[in-house]
Amino acid sequence: MDHHDHHHHHDHGHAHDHGSELSPMDLRVRALESILVEKGYVDPAAIDAIVETYETRVGPRNGARVVARAWSDPTFREWLLRDATAAIASLGFTGRQGEHMVAVENARDEHHMVVCTLCSCYPWTVLGLPPVWYKSAPYRSRAVIDPRGVLAEFGVTLPETTRIRVWDSTAEIRYLVVPMRPEGTDGWSEEALADLVTRDSMIGTGLVLEPGNVAGRGASS
Amino acid sequence: MNGPQDIGGMQGFGPIPIEADEPLFHAAWERRALGLTVAMGASGMWNIDTSRHARESLPPAEYYASSYYEIWTKGVERLVTRLGLVSEAELKAGAALEAPAPIKRVLKASEVEAALKRGSPTDREPSQSARFQVGDAVTTRVMNPVGHTRLPRYARGKSGVVEMVHGAHVFPDTNAHGDGEQPQWLYNVRFSGRELWGEEADADLIVSIDAWESYLEPA
Numbered sequence: 466m467d468h469h470d471h472h473h474h475h476d477h478g479h480a481h482d483h484g485s486e487l488s489p490m491d492l493r494v495r496a497l498e499s500i501l502v503e504k505g506y507v508d509p510a511a512i513d514a515i516v517e518t519y520e521t522r523v524g525p526r527n528g529a530r531v532v533a534r535a536w537s538d539p540t541f542r543e544w545l546l547r548d549a550t551a552a553i554a555s556l557g558f559t560g561r562q563g564e565h566m567v568a569v570e571n572a573r574d575e576h577h578m579v580v581c582t583l584c585s586c587y588p589w590t591v592l593g594l595p596p597v598w599y600k601s602a603p604y605r606s607r608a609v610i611d612p613r614g615v616l617a618e619f620g621v622t623l624p625e626t627t628r629i630r631v632w633d634s635t636a637e638i639r640y641l642v643v644p645m646r647p648e649g650t651d652g653w654s655e656e657a658l659a660d661l662v663t664r665d666s667m668i669g670t671g672l673v674l675e676p677g678n679v680a681g682r683g684a685s686s
Numbered sequence: 687m688n689g690p691q692d693i694g695g696m697q698g699f700g701p702i703p704i705e706a707d708e709p710l711f712h713a714a715w716e717r718r719a720l721g722l723t724v725a726m727g728a729s730g731m732w733n734i735d736t737s738r739h740a741r742e743s744l745p746p747a748e749y750y751a752s753s754y755y756e757i758w759t760k761g762v763e764r765l766v767t768r769l770g771l772v773s774e775a776e777l778k779a780g781a782a783l784e785a786p787a788p789i790k791r792v793l794k795a796s797e798v799e800a801a802l803k804r805g806s807p808t809d810r811e812p813s814q815s816a817r818f819q820v821g822d823a824v825t826t827r828v829m830n831p832v833g834h835t836r837l838p839r840y841a842r843g844k845s846g847v848v849e850m851v852h853g854a855h856v857f858p859d860t861n862a863h864g865d866g867e868q869p870q871w872l873y874n875v876r877f878s879g880r881e882l883w884g885e886e887a888d889a890d891l892i893v894s895i896d897a898w899e900s901y902l903e904p905a
Binding site (some may be wrong): 486490491492493494495496497498499500501503504505506507508510511512513514515516518519520523539559560561562563564565567580582584585590593594596597598600601602603604605606607608609610612613615618619628629630631632633634635636637638 | 691692693694695696697699700701702703704705708710712714715717718719720721722724725726728732734738741743750753754755759762763766770771776777779780782786787789790793794795797798799801802803804805806807808809819836837838840841850852855856858872874876882883887888890891892893894895896897898
């Protein structure tokens with residue numbers, strides 16, 4: 466950064482020389498938090514614990530494990546498609562924004578895509594917090610009317626013969642897409658398979674990785 | 687309400703903001719906004735439907751100009767002031783100026799893991815049998831309630847087919863306004879793209895919504 470003010474203080478680890486570095490939203494959230502804490506409504510350590518949960522423990526690797534298990538174990542797959550809440554809970558993934566789960570499985574002739582046009586409903590238990598694009602007006606508005614155009618922006622082109630099904634999450638049911646298992650992965654371990662499963666493939670805006678694109682993985686690894 | 691949140695089918699918002707290697711948070715304040723929204727949600731002073739309604743009651747121009755966690759923050763500000771937990775003067779001052787109001791519960795750090803693992807299930811024991819079954823033809827009601835609803839505008843007055851019966855769930859339209867949970871049967875209903883969008887829609891497209899029983903009539 467080009468410093469115009471030569472008197473800035475180097476002892477401030479966060480100092481910039483353009484006045485306060487705090488954005489209006491930073492100030493606004495700090496103010497709200499300090500009021501809520503001062504009044505005893507919120508434990509700041511609880512805020513830390515909530516943030517830490519989604520930064521370190523709950524994310525799309527959970528969903529990838531679910532998908533890899535479904536690819537590997539026909540009984541689990543059948544359970545997942547029949548009662549996703551229970552099947553997913555058996556792997557330890559339960560709770561907030563995943564209380565009621567439905568899994569929808571892609572096939573050659575059918576591709577599923579999930580959106581929440583009214584807010585940002587997303588299966589936190591298996592995918593973590595949603596990315597900005599999922600919560601954005603462009604995605605929310607167009608996913609239901611022009612899903613092929615949306616997929617094209619993600620670089621995904623499906624055959625004309627593949628029907629697209631869009632699931633608008635208007636209630637507390639959360640949808641997880643089970644993508645198609647790629648060819649050339651016979652005998653792969655669940656762990657190796659999970660590495661192919663991208664977050665976007667479980668929302669339906671992406672496809673899984675091709676086995677050749679994952680370094681150092683192979684049969685029975 | 688026909689608020690700014692109901693954007694399914696709108697056009698003109700531009701390209702989707704896809705970011706490679708997107709960070710979970712784009713500023714430190716977003717972490718705190720997430721955490722305090724979830725923590726206050728556990729206070730028992732409001733429910734998820736009240737919270738959604740607070741966000742979608744922002745004036746449309748403000749809603750569209752606000753980032754996601756900004757909308758969440760403004761939603762919490764509206765709720766705490768409306769309930770008398772925090773005054774406008776306190777928000778302005780950025781400090782507590784008055785004695786706290788009674789609050790149902792304060793989520794402790796030690797309770798966070800269990801609370802998140804538990805979540806807030808919305809399924810309830812049904813008080814009567816379901817009116818519709820899988821495969822039934824239904825039509826969504828034409829309605830424009832001034833309060834909260836989860837029937838999007840693009841799917842009102844449309845004919846579809848019941849795809850799934852999800853059981854009885856808390857009804858957001860009443861729950862958002864302190865009128866109780868009043869559980870209703872919840873269905874997944876599928877529509878053809880052409881029913882929703884006209885002849886120019888992809889011939890094979892299917893769009894599904896989850897719809898409470900009172901949103902539906904037999905077709």
